[in-house]
Amino acid sequence: MPGTLYLIPNTLGDTEALSHVIPEHVQALTASLGYFVAENAKTARAFLKLVNTQHPLARPLQEIRIDELNVNTPAQALAALLEPLQAGQDAGLLSEAGVPAVADPGADLVRLAHQHGIPVRPLVGPSSLLLSVMASGLNGQSFAFNGYLPTDAAARAKRLKELEARSRQDKQTQLFIETPYRNAAMLDALLASCAGNTLICVATDISLPSESIRTQSSAQWKAQLAAGKTPDFHKKPTVFLLLAQ
Template identity: 70%
Template sequence: MAGILYLIPNTLGQSDADNVDPLASVIPMEVQAITAKLGYFVAENAKTARAFLKLINASHPLTQALQTINIAELNVNTPITSLPALLAPLLAGEDGGLVSEAGVPAVADPGANLVRLAHENGIRVRPLVGPSSLLLAVMSSGLNGQSFAFNGYLPIDAEQRIKRIKALELRSRQEKQTQLFIETPYRNGAMLEALSAHCQPNTLICVSTDLTLPTETIKTQTAARWKAALNSNKGPDFHKKPTVFLILAE
């Protein structure tokens, strides 16, 4: 009988504050307990996965020594032909965990193809509860939570990015749909400048930064107000910080 593939959420970042348990408020105890029992994981980066397991071990001792736990890597460079080998331990009857680098696996994460292959092979997939920056951003934005779409990264090229922003704004207006996207953290400033400059003045823009962390900031206002804030050097403190952008055109 095949093992179970557990989809294990990770924190959205680590706090620098002293005496703070980084897992207590975001990873349920049951999820930590299940994770502590596993001896096989698939992760985007083995080193950071081991750091996560070290945090788990602090409250739920691992059932085997950390250095003996098998962690296979799956990232954007992993060829699809390598995926069957990642499921071999589960097909042999061992339970395993797909752990995200941050947030939930298979959402804005390279694990989706592995989950699909697990279904194709009759492996039970069990998603575990944890933080999703995308859902937290929608929840806290005040924008349309009945209809929304995640669009990943927008183009790096400035001209292509403007075209994409205008296309998403048009879709948002026509479908009354919230549009979400993310950016490489060091380009957050350029993204907000482009949004405030090229969206219609009354389009709502939400900037959600460092969600679940002590430095968390969430702010929704019109493109016109964001543009005025940036012109007055009163933009958000989000340089090199994980940020979700949302727009809703009315």
Template identity: 65%
Template sequence: MSGTLYLIPNTLGKRDEADPLAEVIPAGVQQIAAGLDYLVAENAKTARAFLKKLGETTPLARPIQQIEIQELNVNTRADALAALLAPLQAGRDGGLLSEAGVPAVADPGADLVRLAHARGIRVRPLVGPSSILLAVMGSGLNGQSFAFNGYLPVDANERAQRLRELEQRSRKASQTQVFIETPYRNGALLEAMRQHCAGTTLLSVAVDLTLPGETIVTLPLSDWRPERIALHKRPAIFSLLAL
């Protein structure tokens, strides 16, 4: 009988040493994660840091050095995924650990989850912080209909065209459009929206969600100024709704 693939959420950023993990990762999820001896993670170093933090309050089933960690990232070939599931097919439980937030959402783990279903392996998603959902919740924009669009093009002309397309889609369907950017390009993205989208379009920006510096601001683009929120090199979620 195959084991279970647990989808283990991670924190959304580095937390202060005194911050309890239970503020963002429920105790039951911690207990399941602490009992596993096989993990698939985007980065083994990050996974070990998570296990170290976890072990401060929840005893690990094994020392960190004895927990097997295999990496799965954007460079992992599709034909390597089966090997990552081999321990589970042999009856061993395992966990897919996100680099930040929940696994398989804006995350390379989605392909592994799909293959697990194809192989008849039980998949169990666990509760934890999702920056996308938290941003939509805190935005005040349409939470009945929204779409996550990942990263927008880096090229300025292509990015402008994509922004206009998303704004048009939002206006036509009254749908919130959610996207992200590499933190050091946040300012350029904000300026592009101010230039290429209507002033009446609402923009919500959420930064450092669940962290001490958490800030969420929602305004019409006509009222947005760079000084409204410090964006440089801060993880941010952008949500747009055209009226």
């Protein structure tokens, strides 16, 4: 029988409070595994060291196999990552932050696992996208994640107009993210593109001590920035949400 592919959540950056965001049973299961597929091996080892402080690893860290799966992994290399599972070994799929296979290259491996009849078990943990929807006060009945928007200013403005129009038509919350050092540029683009009554949420450092989540209209954001009150989100992971009225 094949092994099970466990989808293991990582923290969203707070390495001091593992038990606050990763359930005990998830930590214990993680500690029992000897094979991981991770977006980044260095990050995965750091996470396993953190788990080891609460639940001793079943084998020394240097004996645990960690294969990488990231945006540069060719599609033809995925099958080899599943070979230990096809031989009966359990494995963990681990993202750099949050839950694997959501805004994460691990989704392709999960799909292939299903095709090969390998059981897939998602484990409970923090998702910045879901947590931001929960805390935004925007429509949680209908929402869509749009990943990264174009970096070109004109293309980005066009895309924001399209998302606002879709949000207005379908009453649907639109989510997207940005490279952290471009957060200010994204907020400026949002305010320049959206109507004054469109609601915008800026959710930064979710689940960390520095967490900040604020929802207000585009007009209110403009007034805040004009008063010199810029969100403290430079180089910090941030989720942007909008809901057109």
